[in-house]
Amino acid sequence: MEPESVRLLLWGLFSLFGFLVFIFLLRNLSKQKHGSSSPSPPPPIYLCHVIREMSxxxxxxxxxxxxxxxxxxxxxxxxxxxxxxxxxxxxxxxxxxxxxxxxxxxxxxxxxxxxxxxxxxxxxxxxxxxxxxxxFMERGDLATLLARKDRLLPWIARLKIAIEVVVKMIEKDSNYSLFMSSDVKSSSILLVANYEVRLGSLTRAMKVEQGEGSLSYDVQCFGILLMDLVSGLDVSGAEDPSAQKWLQKAMNYTDPAALLASIDPTLIVEEDLANEILGVMTLAKACLSSAEWLSMKLVRQFLDQSTHIGDTISMSGLEPFLSSSTLNEMNVSSA
CATH class of the missing domain: 3.30.200.20 (Phosphorylase Kinase; domain 1)
Known part of the structure; x- marks a missing residue:
């Protein structure tokens, strides 16, 4: 090939390369100009360990x-x-x-x-x-179960659910305990076949390091959950006006007969269960009273001896049962 032809070929290749670079820069400039009007990408998700990503x-x-x-x-x-x-x-x-x-x-x-x-x-x-x-949880969430007209949820199952919830709220692993705060409600309590509890909906949950006490708001939310179990209403959902009216009346009742008359009509209350139900209702009222000394650990112990509570306290509060010596004993055992 002659020298003149080689020079022309090289100039052609350089010109083509320059044109391609110009087009590339022009397209990038156009993207930068209009980039402000395009939607921003979703924020990144940071995971401590791998969770299966699905399509x-x-x-x-x-x-x-x-x-x-x-x-x-x-x-x-x-x-x-x-x-x-x-x-x-x-x-x-x-x-x-x-x-x-x-x-x-x-x-x-x-x-x-x-x-x-x-x-x-x-x-x-x-x-x-x-x-x-x-x-998938076989029995679904507690709120839906309580809302069913054909619900068959005996008291022993309701008490088991309450105890499992409080145990899971205070249970610690090797690093920290998870307190659910305002997510403790019937709709976030999921149940498997034998009424074993799983906690769901963590959008408002928080981690609490070991050694820290339970949050007082947890105690109040758990008190409302107890009222759900006793009444069969979705009091914790805060969307049913009739449930809120029921709660206001129940908080003012001091007569045991009036309290028993207000419970879920589908509950079969035998004589040996009446005191237990009354004890749990009184505990729920104490949780809702914002008592500073009442922790989730104490709530669990009260539930474990709910029959004893019903036998020994008046319906106006927990004071007769919670003598200073009783509180000291329970605090020592929970330490």
Missing amino acids: IATLRSATDNFSMLRLIRIGHSGDFFSGCIDGAEKIVVKKGVVEVLNKELELYACLSDRRLVPLLGYCQEENDNLFLVYE
Whole structure:
């Protein structure tokens, strides 16, 4: 090839390269100019250990594209849908936004706690939606169970649920205890076949290091939960006016007969259970009275001897039972 032809070929290649660089820079400049109008990417999710990431296609298939027929309930942190993966694995999917559910996902990733509803996986969409996938709980949540007109929930099962909830609220692992705060309500208490409790909905939960005491607000929320179990109403949901009216009346009752007459009419109250139910109702009233000395550890001990409470206290409060010597004994045993 002649020298002149070589020079022309080289100039052509350099010109083509320069043109391509110019086009690349021009496109980048255009993106920067219009970048402010494009939606910002969803915030990153930081996990302490791996949780299974699922595809949106899998979740749409499992929930029939999030059909309204699959809608379980609308919660404060997201909508809950029932589903089934590959026709075998039953799941519950909570659909919400990243900024609301991100905290719950991060807590699950750090906990892997047997007290909680098992989290099977998650899915994050580009449009800022976040989906949390839970294991299906056979008996569903306590609020739905109590709302059923054909509910058959005997007192012994209700007392077991109350004791399991308080145990799980104060139970510690090797690092810290998880206190649920304002998420302690019937709708966040999930039940398996034998009424074993799993705690759900962690969007308002917090970690409490070992050595720290229980939060007073937990005690109040648990008192409302006890009222749910006694009344059969969703008092903790704070959305039923009739339930709130019932609570106001129950808090003012001092006569044992009036208290017993106000309980869930589906409960069969035998004579040997009456004092136990009255004791639990009185404990609930004490929890709601914001007594500073009342901790979740003491609440658990009162529940363990609920029959004794009903036999020894007046219906106006816990004072006759809570002598200084009794409190000292219980504080020593709970240390």
